[in-house]
Amino acid sequence: MNIELLDADNEIARLRAELQKKNEEISRLKAPLTGPKPKMKWGCYEFEGETGLFCIPCFRTKGEKNPTTSLNTRFRRCSVCSREFGAL
Numbered sequence: 535m536n537i538e539l540l541d542a543d544n545e546i547a548r549l550r551a552e553l554q555k556k557n558e559e560i561s562r563l564k565a566p567l568t569g570p571k572p573k574m575k576w577g578c579y580e581f582e583g584e585t586g587l588f589c590i591p592c593f594r595t596k597g598e599k600n601p602t603t604s605l606n607t608r609f610r611r612c613s614v615c616s617r618e619f620g621a622l
Contacts, residue, residue: 563597577619578602578610591617 572579578587581599589612592600602610602619609620 576610589613589615589617590619591615 572581572588572593574580575587577590579590579593579599580587584599586601587610589598589600589602592598592612592615598614600612600614602612605611605618605620609618611618
């Protein structure tokens with residue numbers, strides 16, 4: 535019986551920690567963006583004071599500044615979600 539109670543207590547503690555982490559993520563995503571607004575360049579975001587071009591969907595959905603890499607003179611690819619950007 536004591537082992538079952540310990541297992542239940544451990545599971546409750548794990549679930550509370552997971553819930554806390556999710557609540558923090560929700561708060562972060564709901565918080566208004568601060569700092570300079572990004573500019574558009576070649577279908578990507580460009581941030582003042584930072585080098586490189588960043589993935590728009592990753593920034594809008596996760597708040598992450600994920601860099602893009604050049605595929606050629608017309609296309610770029612996100613290093614995380616692999617979405618491609620460019621002119622057709």
